[in-house]
Amino acid sequence: MRLDTDPYLSRYADRARDLAASEIRALFAVVNRPEIVSFAGGMPDTAAMDLDAVAQLTAEVVRDHGHTALQYGGGQGREELREQLVEVMARGGAPATPDELLVTVGGQQGLELVAKCFVDPGDVVLAEGPTYVGGVGALSSHQADLRHVPMDAEGMRTDLLEEALAALKREGRRAKYVYTIPNHQNPGGVSLSEERRVHLAELAEEHDLLLLEDGAYSLLDFEGHVGTSLRSLVPDRVVYVGTMSKTFAPGVRTGWIAAPTPVRERLVVLREAADLCPGNLTQLVVERWLTTQPWEAQVKEYRALYAEKARTMLDALEAEMPAEVAWTRPSGGMFVWLTVPRGIDTSALLAKAIVNRVAYVPGRGFFGDGQGGDALRLCFSYASVERIREGVGRLAELLQGELALLRDVFGADAPELAGRRDEPGITGGGQGGGGTSRDPGPGWGVA
Amino acid sequence: MSTSPHVAVLTGGMSLEREVSLRSGTRIATALTEGGLAVERIDVDRDLVARLGAGGYDLAVLALHGAAGEDGTVQSVLDLLGLPFSGSDALASALAWNKPIAQGVYAAAGVRVPDRIVLSQLAFRELGASAVVDRVAETLGLPLVVKPSTGGSSLGLSVVTTAAELPAAIVAALSYAEAALIERFVPGTEVAVTVLDGRALPAVEIVPKGDRYDFAARYTAGRTDFHVPARLDEAAAAACEAAALAAGAAAGARHLYRADLIVDADGAPWLLEIDTCPGMTETSLAPMAAEAAGVAFPDLCRTLVDLAVRDRAAA
Numbered sequence: 001m002r003l004d005t006d007p008y009l010s011r012y013a014d015r016a017r018d019l020a021a022s023e024i025r026a027l028f029a030v031v032n033r034p035e036i037v038s039f040a041g042g043m044p045d046t047a048a049m050d051l052d053a054v055a056q057l058t059a060e061v062v063r064d065h066g067h068t069a070l071q072y073g074g075g076q077g078r079e080e081l082r083e084q085l086v087e088v089m090a091r092g093g094a095p096a097t098p099d100e101l102l103v104t105v106g107g108q109q110g111l112e113l114v115a116k117c118f119v120d121p122g123d124v125v126l127a128e129g130p131t132y133v134g135g136v137g138a139l140s141s142h143q144a145d146l147r148h149v150p151m152d153a154e155g156m157r158t159d160l161l162e163e164a165l166a167a168l169k170r171e172g173r174r175a176k177y178v179y180t181i182p183n184h185q186n187p188g189g190v191s192l193s194e195e196r197r198v199h200l201a202e203l204a205e206e207h208d209l210l211l212l213e214d215g216a217y218s219l220l221d222f223e224g225h226v227g228t229s230l231r232s233l234v235p236d237r238v239v240y241v242g243t244m245s246k247t248f249a250p251g252v253r254t255g256w257i258a259a260p261t262p263v264r265e266r267l268v269v270l271r272e273a274a275d276l277c278p279g280n281l282t283q284l285v286v287e288r289w290l291t292t293q294p295w296e297a298q299v300k301e302y303r304a305l306y307a308e309k310a311r312t313m314l315d316a317l318e319a320e321m322p323a324e325v326a327w328t329r330p331s332g333g334m335f336v337w338l339t340v341p342r343g344i345d346t347s348a349l350l351a352k353a354i355v356n357r358v359a360y361v362p363g364r365g366f367f368g369d370g371q372g373g374d375a376l377r378l379c380f381s382y383a384s385v386e387r388i389r390e391g392v393g394r395l396a397e398l399l400q401g402e403l404a405l406l407r408d409v410f411g412a413d414a415p416e417l418a419g420r421r422d423e424p425g426i427t428g429g430g431q432g433g434g435g436t437s438r439d440p441g442p443g444w445g446v447a
Numbered sequence: 448m449s450t451s452p453h454v455a456v457l458t459g460g461m462s463l464e465r466e467v468s469l470r471s472g473t474r475i476a477t478a479l480t481e482g483g484l485a486v487e488r489i490d491v492d493r494d495l496v497a498r499l500g501a502g503g504y505d506l507a508v509l510a511l512h513g514a515a516g517e518d519g520t521v522q523s524v525l526d527l528l529g530l531p532f533s534g535s536d537a538l539a540s541a542l543a544w545n546k547p548i549a550q551g552v553y554a555a556a557g558v559r560v561p562d563r564i565v566l567s568q569l570a571f572r573e574l575g576a577s578a579v580v581d582r583v584a585e586t587l588g589l590p591l592v593v594k595p596s597t598g599g600s601s602l603g604l605s606v607v608t609t610a611a612e613l614p615a616a617i618v619a620a621l622s623y624a625e626a627a628l629i630e631r632f633v634p635g636t637e638v639a640v641t642v643l644d645g646r647a648l649p650a651v652e653i654v655p656k657g658d659r660y661d662f663a664a665r666y667t668a669g670r671t672d673f674h675v676p677a678r679l680d681e682a683a684a685a686a687c688e689a690a691a692l693a694a695g696a697a698a699g700a701r702h703l704y705r706a707d708l709i710v711d712a713d714g715a716p717w718l719l720e721i722d723t724c725p726g727m728t729e730t731s732l733a734p735m736a737a738e739a740a741g742v743a744f745p746d747l748c749r750t751l752v753d754l755a756v757r758d759r760a761a762a
């Protein structure tokens with residue numbers, strides 16, 4: 001008798017049929033145990049939040065606006081909140097009107113809705129390589145043909161974007177949009193230089209491009225520097241996605257999209273099909289947070305905290321890492337991108353890392369095409385300063401050991417062992433050497 | 448003991464197979480609870496001994512996969528606590544956990560196992576073994592299966608078809624264990640024989656829809672076709688059963704275990720390994736075999752409880 005473990009198989013849509021259990025996802029089940037120093041999830045340090053203030057304003061929301069809070073709302077989100085979010089965007093140098101905004105369930109829903117709105121199966125979308133793991137997930141669930149543009153310390157190589165656009169033109173195709181995280185990119189930890197922002201805007205005009213600007217980390221520069229928003233340069237060509245997750249808290253699941261009106265109108269209809277409307281309760285909490293609390297002081301506190309943690313991590317990396325390992329030096333945000341010799345497969349190595357009580361996100365998750373086996377992402381925002389030192393120590397020891405093993409197995413001069421510090425910018429193109437180099441996502445359920 | 452024992456289902460832990468273990472444990476605990484038993488699920492951590500000591504349990508059902516749960520560690524601790532448990536004892540667990548050693552024991556008991564070579568990290572670090580890696584393919588031929596010497600769920604496993612791929616596959620396997628087990632690839636039909644209390648259940652045939660039975664094929668419903676009983680002729684089916692029972696006896700395995708085999712083109716079974724704490728998830732093989740033998744999942748779980756109680760004196 002043939003046993004059918006999934007009798008629904010013949011019914012699945014193309015986008016669901018190939019979804020499979022993932023080794024990496026299974027390994028992440030161990031990562032949240034307290035024994036492990038986790039640099040994996042992109043989690044803000046909510047220990048920095050004033051919980052009494054949040055408790056009070058949440059109580060006020062229920063007491064003063066209970067019936068509204070517990071009722072359905074409009075699909076675009078509350079106007080009062082959108083007015084506040086326009087202010088938040090303005091702090092990040094991105095102009096918008098409340099009517100252009102759509103409140104979403106986290107920036108993640110924004111990314112998914114934009115993909116749903118623009119991407120038919122097989123459509124080309126360009127993004128930085130590496131790019132945000134959840135962005136890869138959103139695009140692959142709509143079966144986009146995701147192509148990556150390499151980065152260096154100044155962010156996306158817009159010269160290579162230009163080449164990619166020319167190549168697409170020769171193929172008779174065009175990119176539906178270019179997804180970019182210009183400030184303190186996740187996972188690269190680098191920002192797009194001012195010259196390249198201008199170049200990107202020019203390319204957008206010249207090639208009739210739509211840009212998806214993800215401003216998740218725009219207010220998290222350690223020095224408070226605000227990069228020029230693409231939306232301020234070519235407003236008609238930019239759909240902007242924002243989030244309160246990194247400046248307030250991810251638990252409220254509040255983000256937004258700012259889009260030209262015709263796009264915004266469609267997005268509202270699409271979102272209504274997905275979840276009708278954002279929750280009034282959390283919208284009211286965020287609204288009150290922004291109107292009654294010193295939210296900018298909170299952002300400042302996050303910045304100072306992350307600056308200290310980043311410094312701790314960078315100092316520890318400098319002190320402990322073997323010479324073959326390279327990494328980016330963020331001036332904001334939450335992440336460091338680390339590149340290892342090509343012989344090391346960071347997906348396979350995660351198991352050993354967990355046994356050594358330290359965790360990261362393997363680089364493959366940040367690409368749609370299997371690249372990144374020789375890189376990994378470290379999040380510095382969540383772990384305490386002491387744990388960061390401890391975790392970097394464990395990771396360095398692990399990589400030392402792995403390099404020694406590779407030397408022992410491959411022979412000392414193997415090209416797989418070449419260091420990466422001399423390569424320009426942020427690397428991570430290799431397939432990685434390991435035999436278990438499958439499991440490219442989409443999405444491993446991490447932010 | 449009363450007719451309704453107080454059961455601790457041990458699950459989770461720090462193992463790399465934590466997620467699978469949690470799925471097995473939840474499923475077992477639910478089945479036993481619905482069967483009217485007082486059950487608690489315990490996620491294994493540093494407080495385990497204290498919790499077991501304070502909990503007033505009559506026995507433990509083990510749903511642990513991977514190191515510490517399957518290698519004899521937990522079993523030794525339970526012995527010390529005097530708490531009966533389901534599955535193999537500490538010695539048999541430790542033996543089966545180490546695949547190369549276990550294969551030697553199975554071979555000595557007359558069971559056919561693939562030709563193999565073990566290379567440990569130490570061999571590379573202290574003995575310069577990289578100079579002999581070339582010999583592996585010469586000795587065993589190609590293709591080869593490279594896997595960690597311990598652990599399950601196909602983690603860290605690769606199939607290599609050229610000698611050039613071997614070093615990377617060894618490194619990948621060494622991410623999961625101290626040693627890499629390199630086996631001659633035996634082409635044939637993949638079969639699992641589950642043994643319940645000394646009785647071989649119908650063999651399950653595994654036909655991955657992709658090119659192999661890897662992690663995704665194991666734990667994604669619909670990724671693999673299973674045939675129960677396996678489509679083997681009578682002689683081959685009997686040979687598989689005999690091999691599973693002989694290997695299990697050689698290791699001293701008890702209660703419930705699963706033998707993984709390949710049946711080659713001549714109908715001869717090759718034993719790959721014995722899993723002394725087989726998966727109990729919705730896509731796992733042991734529950735499928737039990738079902739085919741007329742033992743529904745709740746009854747299988749109940750049998751584990753009864754076996755633990757029956758054998759408490761044996762420890």
Ligand SMILES: Cc1ncc(COP(=O)(O)O)c(C=O)c1O
Binds near residue numbers: 107181244245250
């Ligand atoms: C670049 C980027 N965009 C969007 C998100 C989505 O976050 P959320 O859905 O919590 O707003 C994240 C989260 O890490 C991110 O890093």
